[in-house]
Amino acid sequence: MKTATIIKKADGYYITLSLQDSSIPVLTPDAPEMGNTIGIDMGLKSFLVDDLGRQEEIPQYYRKSEKRLKRLQRSVSRKKKGSNRRKKAIKRVSKAHLKVSNQRKDFHYKIAKKLLQHGKHIAYEKLNIKGITRTKLAKSTHDAGWGQFLQILSIKAEKAGLLAIAVNPCGTSQDCSSCGQKVKKDLSTRWHSCSCGCELDRDHNAAINLKHRAVGHSVLNSLGNVLELSGSHQEASALSVLR
């Protein structure tokens, strides 16, 4: 046993034991290529979209709990300070808070498992916490959750001998995944429509670009020049997180 952590939560005490299992062999992942890699983009409405256009929705029960939490938080502010009613309301809030975070974590584990069932590496957009772009700002409601999800995904991938590859997301929503041409769109433009004939959902197009970057796939641009997307765009994720 490596460590034991005791945490106090709204509904009691929790103990987390960290164990080291030396019987698990170290797996060497295959190099990422087109056939063994999936690209995922953080969706605006759905939780994520992959490079085949498959979406993972945020479950309704989770949305409901979130709404209930907000309602309870408002009810606290209406209660008199120091009153018993207020104390009770605060307790209800912390319980609801715990429920939301547990549901979110369960959901993240479920999605990570589902993604890795394909036995492929996962390329995802690297989060840029400091330089939040306009796009990210609109998605920020998901951001906290997305970070946790990626940590879970990285750990699960490593255990399965697969890679979770952090990719520079710069331009992935603007560039055409088919011809490499830049197709400017603001956040309200949900559809990617390129003069080369490529028609895709915006996030689907981005997911393909993320996959291409992770495997160093070259795309021909409109002038017939090969755009090199490998090298600096590719970066292995920090697999040591949470260890």
Ligand SMILES: [Zn+2]
């Ligand atoms: Zn195109």
